[in-house]
Amino acid sequence: MEEIKRLLLEEKAALLADIREKTGKQNKTHSDIGDAIDSSVEEQERELELLLQDREQARLKGIENALQRMESDDFGYCEECGEDISKKRLLAVPLTRMCINCQSTEERSRLAQNVFSRADYTSQVLSDE
Ligand SMILES: [Zn+2]
Incomplete structure (x- = not known):
C-alpha cells in the first residue's frame, strides 16, 4: 500500500506544480497582453485553460480523496x-x-x-x- 501512496503523492505534487505553473503563466500573459491580441482569441484560450484546470482540479480532488481513504483504511x-x-x-x-x-x-x-x-x-x- 505504501507504494500506491507514494504514487499518489507524487502525482499530487506534479499536479500542484502544473497548476501553479499555469496560474503563474496566466497572470503573466495577462499583464503583457495589453490591447495587441484579439480579445476573442484570448477569451477562447482562457476558456480552454479553465477547462483544463477544472479537470486537473477534479483529478487533484480524486487523489486527495484516495489519500484520505488510505488514512482511514478505507482504500482499496x-x-x-x-x-x-x-x-x-x-x-x-x-x-x-x-x-x-x-x-x-x-x-x-x-x-x-x-x-x-x-x-x-x-x-x-x-x-x-
Ligand atoms: Zn466489485
Whole structure:
C-alpha cells in the first residue's frame, strides 16, 4: 500500500506544480497582453485553460480523496461488492473505486444500454417513415 501512496503523492505534487505553473503563466500573459491580441482569441484560450484546470482540479480532488481513504483504511475496496481491489489494478489505476469484475460488468451494461437506445432510436425513425 505504501507504494500506491507514494504514487499518489507524487502525482499530487506534479499536479500542484502544473497548476501553479499555469496560474503563474496566466497572470503573466495577462499583464503583457495589453490591447495587441484579439480579445476573442484570448477569451477562447482562457476558456480552454479553465477547462483544463477544472479537470486537473477534479483529478487533484480524486487523489486527495484516495489519500484520505488510505488514512482511514478505507482504500482499496470495491464500492460495489466490497471485495479487495487487486494491488496490480490499484497501481495501474490508483483512483479506481471498483474491482475489475464490477467495472467490466458496469461497462458491459453501459454498452448494452447504448446499443438499446440506438435500437430504440432506429425503430423510432423507422416508425416515423
Ligand atoms: Zn466489485
